Amino acid sequence: MAIVGVGIRAPGDVVDTASYWSALLEGRDLTGEMPADRRAPFGAEWDDLITRGGYLERAFDFDARFFDMSPREARTVDPQHRLLLEVVWEAFEDAAIQPGAVASSTGVFVGITGQDHWSWLTGEPNSYWTIGNGHSFAAGRVAYTLGLQGPSFALDTACSSSLVAVHTACRALTAGDCDIAVAGGVNLILAPRTTRAVARTGALSPDGTSRPFDAAANGFVRGEACAMLVLKRLDDAVRDRDRIHAVIDGTAINQDGRSAAFTAPSVEAQTRLIRSLLATIGLTGADIGYHEAHGTGTPLGDPVEMAAVTAALRGGPGEGALHVGSVKGNVGHTESAAGVLGLIKSVLCLEHRLIPPQAHFTTLNPRIDLTDTGVVIPTTPTSWPAGAGGHASVCSYGMSGTNAYAVLSPAPRITPVAAPPPGFAVSARTSAAVAALAGRYRTHLAGLDEADYPAFAYSATHGRTRHRRTVWVDAASAAAAREAVDAVAAGVEHPAARFLDEAEPLPWQASRAARRVASLPSYPWEHVTYTADIRGSDDRDRATGRTRRDAAERTHRVAAAPDAARAT
Known part of the structure; x- marks a missing residue:
């Protein structure tokens, strides 16, 4: 394997x-x-x-909006389950595989023993208690969320x-x-x-x-x-x-x-x-x-x-x-x-x-x-x-x-195919996350050898899920890309960088022969701190310190400003 x-x-x-x-x-x-x-x-x-x-x-931090989870559910779900979602996503990114493209053929196998989070849950049980804390749901939630x-x-x-x-x-x-x-x-x-x-x-x-x-x-x-x-x-x-x-030669x-x-x-x-x-x-x-x-x-x-x-x-x-x-x-x-x-x-x-x-x-x-x-x-x-x-x-x-x-x-050696890419995509759920990811790419590109640029461009474009906000950087080399991603990170216009409409296809449709995988900076999670209220108030959201009665209302304020300086 x-x-x-x-x-x-x-x-x-x-x-x-x-x-x-x-x-x-x-x-x-x-x-x-x-x-x-x-x-x-x-x-x-x-x-x-x-x-x-x-x-x-910061084990209680989580990007609930990225995974379409309401604040009320996020507070009740075991932080171990929430952490798994982000780390599995990062593993797929490291592999340059989009989860949605392999959904029907992918299995999930999770080792988990801890049950400490039950001690946080007091007061009147809600519908999320069991499905947010039972061991079986640790793997099931990953499979459900990513399809x-x-x-x-x-x-x-x-x-x-x-x-x-x-x-x-x-x-x-x-x-x-x-x-x-x-x-x-x-x-x-x-x-x-x-x-x-x-x-x-x-x-x-x-x-x-x-x-x-x-x-x-x-x-x-x-x-x-x-x-x-x-x-x-x-x-x-x-x-x-x-x-x-x-390569895993064998297990027992x-x-x-x-x-x-x-x-x-x-x-x-x-x-x-x-x-x-x-x-x-x-x-x-x-x-x-x-x-x-x-x-x-x-x-x-x-x-x-x-x-x-x-x-x-x-x-x-x-x-x-x-x-x-x-x-x-x-x-x-x-x-x-x-x-x-x-x-x-x-x-x-x-x-x-x-x-x-x-x-x-x-x-x-x-x-x-x-x-x-x-x-x-x-x-x-x-x-x-x-x-x-x-x-x-x-x-x-x-x-x-x-x-x-x-x-x-x-690992066996695989001969790379050297083909200059026309550019690469920077894609995230929000404009703030696009800017944060562009900043991480700029730091990465600063020390990148030109020979490694095709792998960078392929992984960024075709190895990562395309989200709602996508910037196309028109650059055939790392040197050409640096100034453009600087501008994207700063939120200013640049002739080599433009936002794509959600339905607009990527300018580069690469073949399998062009596939080259590189380790890139991870997705810039927009974290909020979610903790269950052990005093028993089911409607208290410690992420902001305010009380809400309506879960739908809380959904609109789940995101916090991204912390680009802290690796996540």
Whole structure:
């Protein structure tokens, strides 16, 4: 299977793969103190809990008008569901695929566990409570909103949910249930209830730091993220001239069965999972050069997992180096989004042929024996070692006992067709969003090589949905485009830029041979902050602080001015 699109939000203002890779390469700790928007509504209920973690900025912000959602519904819908809508849209944009063009053949597979948002809903229930918060509706809402008609469902296997979702999507593609799949997971920490439950297991770090594989490891901190992949069968992606991030060679899942305790991991089950998948796809452990571990930083889990890794991936000396890492040292344990975050890290390692340092690693846990295994935990950015296997793999293990494993390889090279484009489109729902997007394109074009301009123009014009407001920029080169998009961003006229009528066709109708995909700045969401009123007043809209009785009246004032300066 080919990974052709990636959408990601992670702590530390990670909003795309570029910002994610930068944080990983620098070994940054992206965790911090709990934001006020989570703590304040529940006050003293948080006081006896470990609240340091990996948090998203402004998790309650959402562009409701873009998705034709009323303010009343937006306040009641779980922010996890709302976040999924935006991140899935960004994944399609990254793939340069318009959701409307593939609606009948696209499936949706979402890993999700959190149910904290129910704690925000008090007072008299309304019609949105169930359909805005049940797990099944997380995937169903994405499919409904974008019109996607393939298989659609949510999966909950605890911490392995998102990688199990990817596995399930790959199986659906193989079976022909769909031709395109969006798969991944989401996790937000919205109320004390789940943190209190996790704390009772003893798995949380008392000092609020995740230290995978380290002698000082004493548990994990909780984290938030949302990441979704757009997947295709490899042959289809090559045929369609997609930009392929990496190839999923195979995936597998199994269960611990009756281990030492219900939540205890099993070396035997983890080893069997890895060995069975490698045998199925015709590889050996020596073919794996980087392994992204589950790596929670717990005294029990890390030694068990590393015992399975060394047993299944390294038979002895002379098989080359195997670098092992865990992104949980950077962002904490993002639970139902953890597996897909690790998978995306592995994809980036393959793309860059570089392995980031392991955050918070100094001294190996004495319970882990790596003698004569060739296993290395990197402490600095490390080039992919000569002689090491060319594949990467990732594991994700659920507290429920469900284990998932995936093996990846680099993308095949597709020879680009160099054809100068006549220009490109800048399209958004509102004039303000058009101006904001033009400003982002101007920044992007400033550092763009002319050889990459055809991919930019194709992706902007044919890889993104055409909205109500569209400006055509008549420019056959990046140099010619810069001044024009400057004018569009400033809202002034320019001879090379003109608004198209909604029914007017695009001036450039490109063939499949001209398809070249580039990573472009994401859509400039016009965010408003929507929170359910936990005091029980169903008609209070915290986005503006005013009360309305009529939902139709609120619909006309949902949008706020775009914040072009803040990446979304």
